[in-house]
Amino acid sequence: MIAAPHPPSRRRPAGQVRSALIAAGLELAQAGGPDAVVLREATRRVGVVPNAAYRHFADRDALLAEVCVAAMDQLAGRMLEQVAAVPGGGDAKQAAIARLGALGVAYLDFATQETGLFETAFAVPRHLEYAGDTADGHRPTPFQLLGRGLDELVTAGVLPAERRPDAEYPVWSSVHGMAVLITQGPLRGVPGQFARQLTDQLLAFIARGV
Amino acid sequence: MIAAPHPPSRRRPAGQVRSALIAAGLELAQAGGPDAVVLREATRRVGVVPNAAYRHFADRDALLAEVCVAAMDQLAGRMLEQVAAVPGGGDAKQAAIARLGALGVAYLDFATQETGLFETAFAVPRHLEYAGDTADGHRPTPFQLLGRGLDELVTAGVLPAERRPDAEYPVWSSVHGMAVLITQGPLRGVPGQFARQLTDQLLAFIARGV
DNA sequence: GGCGTATGGTGGACGGTGTCCACATAATTC
DNA sequence: GAATTATGTGGACACCGTCCACCATACGCC
Numbered sequence: 001m002i003a004a005p006h007p008p009s010r011r012r013p014a015g016q017v018r019s020a021l022i023a024a025g026l027e028l029a030q031a032g033g034p035d036a037v038v039l040r041e042a043t044r045r046v047g048v049v050p051n052a053a054y055r056h057f058a059d060r061d062a063l064l065a066e067v068c069v070a071a072m073d074q075l076a077g078r079m080l081e082q083v084a085a086v087p088g089g090g091d092a093k094q095a096a097i098a099r100l101g102a103l104g105v106a107y108l109d110f111a112t113q114e115t116g117l118f119e120t121a122f123a124v125p126r127h128l129e130y131a132g133d134t135a136d137g138h139r140p141t142p143f144q145l146l147g148r149g150l151d152e153l154v155t156a157g158v159l160p161a162e163r164r165p166d167a168e169y170p171v172w173s174s175v176h177g178m179a180v181l182i183t184q185g186p187l188r189g190v191p192g193q194f195a196r197q198l199t200d201q202l203l204a205f206i207a208r209g210v
Numbered sequence: 211m212i213a214a215p216h217p218p219s220r221r222r223p224a225g226q227v228r229s230a231l232i233a234a235g236l237e238l239a240q241a242g243g244p245d246a247v248v249l250r251e252a253t254r255r256v257g258v259v260p261n262a263a264y265r266h267f268a269d270r271d272a273l274l275a276e277v278c279v280a281a282m283d284q285l286a287g288r289m290l291e292q293v294a295a296v297p298g299g300g301d302a303k304q305a306a307i308a309r310l311g312a313l314g315v316a317y318l319d320f321a322t323q324e325t326g327l328f329e330t331a332f333a334v335p336r337h338l339e340y341a342g343d344t345a346d347g348h349r350p351t352p353f354q355l356l357g358r359g360l361d362e363l364v365t366a367g368v369l370p371a372e373r374r375p376d377a378e379y380p381v382w383s384s385v386h387g388m389a390v391l392i393t394q395g396p397l398r399g400v401p402g403q404f405a406r407q408l409t410d411q412l413l414a415f416i417a418r419g420v
Numbered sequence: 421g422g423c424g425t426a427t428g429g430t431g432g433a434c435g436g437t438g439t440c441c442a443c444a445t446a447a448t449t450c
Numbered sequence: 451g452a453a454t455t456a457t458g459t460g461g462a463c464a465c466c467g468t469c470c471a472c473c474a475t476a477c478g479c480c
Binding site: 421422423424425426427428429430431432433434435436437438439440441442443444445446447448449450 | 451452453454455456457458459460461462463464465466467468469470471472473474475476477478479480
Binding site: 035122124130143166169170172173174175176177178179180181184185186187188197198201202205206208209210 | 245332334340353376379380382383384385386387388389390391394395396397398407408411412415416418419420
């Protein structure tokens with residue numbers, strides 16, 4: 001046996017393995033949702049032995065939780081992009097409405113195009129807390145973006161100020177509910193054309209209800 | 211070794227093991243959601259060896275799928291109860307609105323009180339189809355109940371007939387979204403009082419938007 | 421009525437997973 | 451330079467879903 005007595009046993013720069021594990025977990029989540037982020041596979045991709053993960057995370061759920069906030073951050077990024085792409089000029093009321101609509105469409109597009117990540121973003125393990133809004137280094141949360149959109153609606157004079165408080169919740173519920181029903185629920189697999197019709201219908205519904 | 215050469219190896223009446231497995235799975239789902247319905251534990255509760263399950267289900271997902279329709283059926287049952295409990299007399303318009311509201315409240319109550327079952331009802335395995343509406347022997351689906359509620363709204367003159375088509379979807383999305391956000395999503399753990407306020411606000415939102 | 425055959429149970433095994441323990445090394449601190 | 455801490459390794463355990471080979475019963479058919 002001429003086996004090397006101890007394989008180099010190299011050690012990566014501080015924090016590198018940790019973030020690499022999160023990145024690997026994100027890949028797995030993208031491909032297969034939260035259940036697919038399996039600790040051993042993540043370590044395999046990073047090129048490290050399974051137990052090494054326990055130097056950086058208490059357990060698999062702790063890793064998953066980090067992946068979840070990363071996924072949520074990606075959703076927020078997509079929403080930011082889309083709202084920035086809305087042409088600005090013209091009527092202020094129309095613009096505010098268009099920007100809010102862009103947020104909703106981005107939300108739904110992300111859910112259908114990146115179903116794994118979308119599912120993961122909301123799959124924070126049961127006993128763990130959802131990270132408070134906008135942890136350091138991250139974008140504003142989708143919830144905050146929605147709040148800004150509604151504020152714009154008020155300043156543009158579209159939404160009466162007295163109806164602004166807590167208006168986030170029904171709007172968020174509507175969009176989130178449709179996203180869930182289409183991507184994971186009984187409405188999954190409906191043809192894209194019908195899904196788009198549902199989206200338009202939903203936006204009109206929200207505009208009347210808010 | 212005086213071991214009995216072959217333990218009785220008894221055989222249950224036809225179909226009994228199958229339904230017992232579903233019932234056991236339902237218990238597991240109630241306590242811990244879809245991930246908790248684990249094949250081996252179900253067989254253990256039924257008092258049978260793990261492999262016996264494979265005589266009745268192709269695999270664990272097939273068992274889970276059956277548990278899902280049972281859970282959905284329970285949700286429908288709760289909705290039926292609640293809508294039947296709405297006092298009938300008085301203004302037809304008010305009555306129709308009250309009955310639709312009762313459906314929504316029942317949906318949300320079920321989600322908060324039976325979170326495991328609620329989660330399971332919508333956790334049909336990816337590659338399997340959602341059972342078409344109202345399989346034999348089951349109650350009407352929640353979706354059908356919602357449709358009836360909206361029909362009542364039309365006949366009572368509350369909802370213009372031209373807005374009836376496909377009105378299920380935005381309404382369903384709103385209620386379902388809130389249920390998901392409160393029970394599994396970022397809103398979980400909010401105090402019950404706030405949750406109730408959100409529910410009222412949501413119903414008003416729906417009434418305006420529909 | 422005897423008998424073959426499908427039906428539904430058993431036992432044992434395999435690979436995969438999360439997690440724990442004991443150990444070994446590299447980096448950091450005094 | 452020594453002691454301590456942080457990080458990676460190796461090996462093990464229990465649990466899970468699933469497959470294979472075997473066996474006992476119930477049932478239809480001649």
